[in-house]
Amino acid sequence: MAKERHPSIQTGPPRPEAAQTLLALLHAQGEVARLSEREQLYSSLLDSVNAVLWAFDWETRQVLYVSPAYERIFGRPASLVMADYNEWRDAIHPDDLDYAERSLAQVLLQGTVEDREYRIINGAGEVRWLSDKCYINQQREGERVIIVGIAEDITEKKQLEGELQRLATTDVLTQSSNRRHFFECAQQAFDRAREDGTPMAFLLLDIDDFKHINDSYGHPEGDQVLQRIADSGKAVLRRGDLFGRIGGEEFAAVFPGCTAQVAEQIAERLQREIQRLSFTYGQQTYGVTVSQGLTELSDQDTDLDNLFGRADAAMYQAKRQGKNQIVRG
The missing domain is CATH 3.30.70.270 (Reverse transcriptase/Diguanylate cyclase domain)
Incomplete structure (x- = not known):
């Protein structure tokens, strides 16, 4: 006598639409994994760069982003500068503040400023030298003006230059x-x-x-x-x-x-x-x-x-x- 097949159990190959769903799910999981790996890679790269990557909204005077090196170089919490741009201004050496602000404004005319060097006083009270290059990231006319930049700590280079100058003179x-x-x-x-x-x-x-x-x-x-x-x-x-x-x-x-x-x-x-x-x-x-x-x-x-x-x-x-x-x- 033939065995009766249970109606809810499917035998044989899966239906085409189920296979496609399974493949889509596997593909999505792979994309998520790749995105996660890419994010971890970017995060690792940013952590290893000893320079502050930053973005600044010129109209609103708001810091949109600073990379992890900000806290190492400035010795101050990143959350404070993200909340108030004056945190960055207040860290600049008083003798260099006027120059730092004027040279930043030049980017509006030139599109890029690559020769800015000024001193900051970090959270520990140490004087550090920065080389702070900046660029306009405005794609089309009428878009808000976003200035992006990279601020590198060049204190050791400045100290070496000073020592060489001293030896020469x-x-x-x-x-x-x-x-x-x-x-x-x-x-x-x-x-x-x-x-x-x-x-x-x-x-x-x-x-x-x-x-x-x-x-x-x-x-x-x-x-x-x-x-x-x-x-x-x-x-x-x-x-x-x-x-x-x-x-x-x-x-x-x-x-x-x-x-x-x-x-x-x-x-x-x-x-x-x-x-x-x-x-x-x-x-x-x-x-x-x-x-x-x-x-x-x-x-x-x-x-x-x-x-x-x-x-x-x-x-x-x-x-x-x-x-x-x-x-x-």
């Missing part, structure tokens, strides 16, 4: 300006004084009998003398004056906006400060003196070399007259 032994940098700055001061019609004084200073110090006590002792005299120069000179070591035992100073009378008072203070220095070698104590030549800018001076030449001649006259004195030339 500083005398290694005395930490004062080296000859090349001193004369570059002196030339700029000379040009400004000529253009503005303001006074300027030039001073040369040479250590008396320095060869005797090196021969008697050794070069390390001579190096200490140079360092102490450089320290005295930096302590006595005014803010804005230039001071540098331009030769073995020779130093120079430029006094912008200063007459020879006022510059001579400063040179006298420096002379007294150096005379008070005391050095010890073994059981022996000794001091040092300097000879100084001073001159000022005149209407006939067309070149910095004119001042340098007169100051040099005055300094050698001070040597011939017995040393340890100031001669004006």
Whole structure:
């Protein structure tokens, strides 16, 4: 006797519409998985980038997006800047705020600004340098203006640049300006004084009998003398004056906006400060003196070399007259 087939149980291949539904479901699950993987990949990439990706609505002054690096670089919660753009403004170094805002506005005219560099003060109170490039993301006329950008922390690069600049412009032994940098700055001061019609004084200073110090006590002792005299120069000179070591035992100073009378008072203070220095070698104590030549800018001076030449001649006259004195030339 034949077995009776239950009407609800389907045998044989599935109906075509059921197969299509199953395939669609499997395809959808695959798309979801791929989207999830892609989202995880994007998230991982954004986490690894040490720069802040950001988007800003120009009209509403609203930050639309900041990447995870914002909290690492700014040291502040991202939720605060998303709620109030002033959080970003308040983090900018006060001396750089005007520039940061003006350079951001330039993107409206140029479409892109790639040379913005400014400082921020992060949540820990540290000063950081940012290179902040920005672009307009407006596709069609009439659409709202969205500015997007990438702010990279370049603090280490700036520190390296500063150190290289210091090495290029500083005398290694005395930490004062080296000859090349001193004369570059002196030339700029000379040009400004000529253009503005303001006074300027030039001073040369040479250590008396320095060869005797090196021969008697050794070069390390001579190096200490140079360092102490450089320290005295930096302590006595005014803010804005230039001071540098331009030769073995020779130093120079430029006094912008200063007459020879006022510059001579400063040179006298420096002379007294150096005379008070005391050095010890073994059981022996000794001091040092300097000879100084001073001159000022005149209407006939067309070149910095004119001042340098007169100051040099005055300094050698001070040597011939017995040393340890100031001669004006």
